[in-house]
Amino acid sequence: MSSAISNIFSNYKHILMACLVIAVYLSPYYILGEDTHIRVHDNMDSNIVWYKLLAESGQFFSMSELPNVINGLPRSTLATPFDIMVWFYTLFEPMTAYTIGQTIMRFAGFFGMYLLLRRFISSKWIVAGVSVAFAMLPFWPSGLLSIAGLPLALYLFLSIRDRSWRAPWYHWLTLMLIPFFSNFILTFVFFLGLMGVIWLVDWIRFKHSNWALFTAVAAMTTIYLIKNYMIIYSMFINSGFTSHRDALDLGHNSLMGTIRLFFENFLTGHTHDMAIHTYIILPVIGIAFVVAIFNRLRPTLLASLLLFNAALSLWYAFWYWEGWRIVKDNVMLANTFNFSRIHFLDPMVWYICFALALWLLWKHLRFGKTIVVLLIIAQCVSVFWLNEELKYERLGMPTYEEFYSEELFESIEEYIGKDQSEYRVVSIAMHPTIAQFNGFYTLDTYNNSYPLEYKQRFREIIAPELDKNPTLESYVDTWGGRLYMYVAELGKNYIFKKNSNEVLDNLNINTDALRELGGDYVLSALPIENHEENQLAFERSFENDESIYKIYLYRVEGEPWYLR
Known part of the structure; x- marks a missing residue:
């Protein structure tokens, strides 16, 4: 042997x-x-x-x-x-x-x-x-x-x-x-x-x-x-x-x-x-x-x-x-x-x-x-x-568990208190697939292919921000696989940890277009100081010891899509 x-x-x-x-x-x-x-x-x-x-x-x-x-x-x-x-x-x-x-x-x-x-x-x-x-x-x-x-x-x-x-x-x-x-x-x-x-x-x-x-x-x-x-x-x-x-x-x-x-x-x-x-x-x-x-x-x-x-x-x-x-x-x-x-x-x-x-x-x-x-x-x-x-x-990137932060998003789901199929969310300053992974129904996404008509409708939401940043505008219009809630001052940066000093105080989105598409909530990894100007009502923030994020939850003001 x-x-x-x-x-x-x-x-x-x-x-x-x-x-x-x-x-x-x-x-x-x-x-x-x-x-x-x-x-x-x-x-x-x-x-x-x-x-x-x-x-x-x-x-x-x-x-x-x-x-x-x-x-x-x-x-x-x-x-x-x-x-x-x-x-x-x-x-x-x-x-x-x-x-x-x-x-x-x-x-x-x-x-x-x-x-x-x-x-x-x-x-x-x-x-x-x-x-x-x-x-x-x-x-x-x-x-x-x-x-x-x-x-x-x-x-x-x-x-x-x-x-x-x-x-x-x-x-x-x-x-x-x-x-x-x-x-x-x-x-x-x-x-x-x-x-x-x-x-x-x-x-x-x-x-x-x-x-x-x-x-x-x-x-x-x-x-x-x-x-x-x-x-x-x-x-x-x-x-x-x-x-x-x-x-x-x-x-x-x-x-x-x-x-x-x-x-x-x-x-x-x-x-x-x-x-x-x-x-x-x-x-x-x-x-x-x-x-x-x-x-x-x-x-x-x-x-x-x-x-x-x-x-x-x-x-x-x-x-x-x-x-x-x-x-x-x-x-x-x-x-x-x-x-x-x-x-x-x-x-x-x-x-x-x-x-x-x-x-x-x-x-x-x-x-x-x-x-x-x-x-x-x-x-x-x-x-x-x-x-x-x-x-x-x-490189200081997140682990698998940190990236998806399941416990943190569970607490957001519990706070909202409704079945996830009954409302739609978008994400700011983070990848929308994090919300998707955690069961949320998202209006933003990253996919190889999706309907052109939807891209055109979603673009209306972020048009004011794209107008401020020609690089982002070209990125969306010539390709558009990443259909994100872009913010001009953030560029193509999608990971912001809870120790970040960044603050959004000049955000300008077309909230009417977001509401028309069915948007109910905004999940942001950064605080939106001028949220009222964008017809967003601040609900509360979420964080825990395990997650790298601090998520700020905003409700889109106005009648929700499922009651119209």
Whole structure:
């Protein structure tokens, strides 16, 4: 028995060590639970609440509206019932579901990259080291396998490309399961398009078609289309509403601004797909090319992948160039669908490049093995340092429990004393999804899509404040995904703790429009000194020792919507 364990450790110690590192990386979620610091942007301020609302509504397959948000949020704007995260949030508490998602993401990212790199590199330490660094990247949490699962998907497609119908059945099965753990619109529509291009190029080059590869691409695409049936139904069969995305007006960068955006994305990446490649990976790739030149080598694959990533950054930058407005203004799909998101393929490509560069140094540089091990350790440390708990605790951001402050909002609910479905609230100086998480029916929101007509009506409420701040006005009018109660003097700051010295003494909202839309109460994280000028009656403030907020409750004066 001990001999068998010894053999397993001897043969797979690199994998076991990598899994141990990932387990330590994940440990804050399991040890701290709701006291963990996790990302706010496009996470606690949105996706976690969307999943929770959908899970609690029970409207998985229904096309009915969710009444909790904007007097009726179209069901098609939320996750599909075939999204595995919906069921995690249905079966478990939100933080537990989040932890499960993080665990799947990290281990799938590791093993997928490991299997992929093993095709090109024989050093198990390079393969394991680069794979564990990739697995610890600060992926967008709600993406699950949308980015982290790309190496696994690529490995499976290459396996089917090489072996055709002889590829193992479990490769096919895994490939067909990935759609339930990932997002088609975010990444896989582009990834599958590239797989289709590879199939077509192979057909032209080798004069025969690989029908197994074609079937794999077609089957995976079909599963994604079935999974996203609600969006397809809404777009092409029964739209039901005109989305606010139809009025998007993004992309007015000058040529110089576009060039700067290219270099910014190529060198540092995007907030949702950061590869943390600036200070170690890029220099290593540069050194690898120098070593290749001195050794008269042709690192063709490394050069091709580097140029591919440069092309992705260039496409991303030019998508926001003012010259593209001609196309976007005349082709609805170009305006409503973000084709620049192909840059989400960046992290996978950067880490393949990193592994190839390290392999070149390993073989052709004096003391190469020692240098490579040190570089891998340095990169792993740099990404581990961005672990959510470490990063957001360091930045002074709230924990999961502090952000949602359930006990505090319970006391507000109890004070109001009515069923939450009987009144509507808006939030000032904080994210409206906090109120949504705590069961309140909100008129403000953050969603990827909602009725354009509602946006226009809500905008009337905040129009006086937008008039004071051109930046906010442009932010709302050109995009508007965040339909917040903006205050000119606060800008795009949405977290104010109870020790804040900020006071709102120049607030100017259209209270008639708020009342007409059904607003009954205003929840503010800051005191509104001129509340009477805005026809708001101060009720009382709420705070406790556990919450980071002090919430000021104001009642909208006038006859409530449900009595009119």
